[in-house]
Amino acid sequence: MKKGLMIVISGPAGSGKGTVNAHLLATGEFVYSVSATTRAPRPGETDGVNYHFITREDFEARIRSGDMLEYTEYCGNYYGTPRKEAEEVLNSGKNLILEIEVEGARNIKKKFPEAVLIMLLPPSFRVQEQRLRGRGTETEEKILERLARTREEIKESDFYDYAVYNYDGADKIAANEIYAIVTAERLATRRNESVASTYFDEN
Amino acid sequence: MKKGLMIVISGPAGSGKGTVNAHLLATGEFVYSVSATTRAPRPGETDGVNYHFITREDFEARIRSGDMLEYTEYCGNYYGTPRKEAEEVLNSGKNLILEIEVEGARNIKKKFPEAVLIMLLPPSFRVQEQRLRGRGTETEEKILERLARTREEIKESDFYDYAVYNYDGADKIAANEIYAIVTAERLATRRNESVASTYFDEN
Numbered sequence: 001m002k003k004g005l006m007i008v009i010s011g012p013a014g015s016g017k018g019t020v021n022a023h024l025l026a027t028g029e030f031v032y033s034v035s036a037t038t039r040a041p042r043p044g045e046t047d048g049v050n051y052h053f054i055t056r057e058d059f060e061a062r063i064r065s066g067d068m069l070e071y072t073e074y075c076g077n078y079y080g081t082p083r084k085e086a087e088e089v090l091n092s093g094k095n096l097i098l099e100i101e102v103e104g105a106r107n108i109k110k111k112f113p114e115a116v117l118i119m120l121l122p123p124s125f126r127v128q129e130q131r132l133r134g135r136g137t138e139t140e141e142k143i144l145e146r147l148a149r150t151r152e153e154i155k156e157s158d159f160y161d162y163a164v165y166n167y168d169g170a171d172k173i174a175a176n177e178i179y180a181i182v183t184a185e186r187l188a189t190r191r192n193e194s195v196a197s198t199y200f201d202e203n
Numbered sequence: 204m205k206k207g208l209m210i211v212i213s214g215p216a217g218s219g220k221g222t223v224n225a226h227l228l229a230t231g232e233f234v235y236s237v238s239a240t241t242r243a244p245r246p247g248e249t250d251g252v253n254y255h256f257i258t259r260e261d262f263e264a265r266i267r268s269g270d271m272l273e274y275t276e277y278c279g280n281y282y283g284t285p286r287k288e289a290e291e292v293l294n295s296g297k298n299l300i301l302e303i304e305v306e307g308a309r310n311i312k313k314k315f316p317e318a319v320l321i322m323l324l325p326p327s328f329r330v331q332e333q334r335l336r337g338r339g340t341e342t343e344e345k346i347l348e349r350l351a352r353t354r355e356e357i358k359e360s361d362f363y364d365y366a367v368y369n370y371d372g373a374d375k376i377a378a379n380e381i382y383a384i385v386t387a388e389r390l391a392t393r394r395n396e397s398v399a400s401t402y403f404d405e406n
Contacts, residue, residue, distance in 0.1 A: 125403045157398060158392070181386075184384040187384060195360060195361075
């Protein structure tokens with residue numbers, strides 16, 4: 001059984017990560033990595049689905065035991081990727097989606113150079129702003145904070161392998177592009193045994 | 204207009220290159236590079252479609268003037284890729300398919316490191332042999348010669364970027380995989396301007 005690929009998908013608020021990931025999960029070839037966090041659940045969030053909600057003590061114990069593939073502290077809370085689940089998915093041959101931010105992505109790339117890093121983006125900063133305002137669910141302050149954060153993150157995102165743009169109403173196309181990236185990466189000679197060593201095997 | 208990609212597709216006899224390429228051409232996003240050669244046309248071959256049939260004198264003049272992207276001599280005849288046609292296709296934004304052998308592919312990669320090199324293969328050497336015999340169109344001597352040539356070429360093909368297998372009756376799948384490779388390569392950050400330099404442009 002060929003191992004699955006570790007796929008990091010990052011994207012600023014308004015990039016449509018949730019919808020695009022749902023298309024990928026629907027293929028049955030991807031599994032979403034559920035992060036662990038020490039922050040409190042928000043209304044509507046389910047433990048084990050949106051996050052594994054764990055205590056600070058438990059999180060720090062898991063860091064020490066090497067059970068977090070990567071972790072980061074943000075606004076006073078830990079966020080991290082549990083190792084055991086990730087390894088089980090990859091060993092099953094399915095591709096693992098890590099939906100993490102730029103700092104976490106950088107940590108993953110350092111530890112797992114074979115990971116595929118994809119930045120999902122709105123068509124432009126202007127469209128991103130329109131989308132955030134269009135939601136009508138967030139305060140002006142929160143929107144400006146998200147946009148400022150995007151500026152910072154994009155500046156530091158040059159180490160990503162691919163950039164995929166999610167145009168209005170085209171989330172299916174963006175998902176297909178990510179699917180194509182994964183297909184291509186799995187066919188790359190540098191990820192596989194040399195053709196010469198396998199092609200003549202049956203003789 | 205974003206430039207097209209230069210795609211090299213090589214494959215031993217029996218790999219189904221012709222059928223797979225036909226699927227790619229049918230998308231309208233690819234143009235087939237017609238090679239120039241000094242060998243005589245075979246029955247059924249059309250000048251300008253299968254090859255540009257030119258004289259040895261003309262071919263050597265074109266080598267001197269730099270009008271061949273790459274060329275090779277094989278069984279006493281020249282085979283080469285005309286530069287002008289190739290550049291026109293790439294500038295139009297379409298992807299150029301060069302169907303060339305391993306030696307030509309190596310020359311292309313040296314001169315155009317951005318070219319994408321794909322090896323199309325039968326599922327295995329054994330299946331390749333079955334396919335060649337199944338055709339019933341070639342002498343035993345010719346079949347053995349092709350198989351020996353395959354052994355040589357595969358051994359030297361480690362520099363290809365991708366290996367795609369064409370399983371029996373699955374030429375459409377192989378074509379889709381090549382299409383996915385091209386999609387992915389066009390989204391690769393190393394081929395494009397940095398996101399940071401374009402994302403905020405409209406502001």
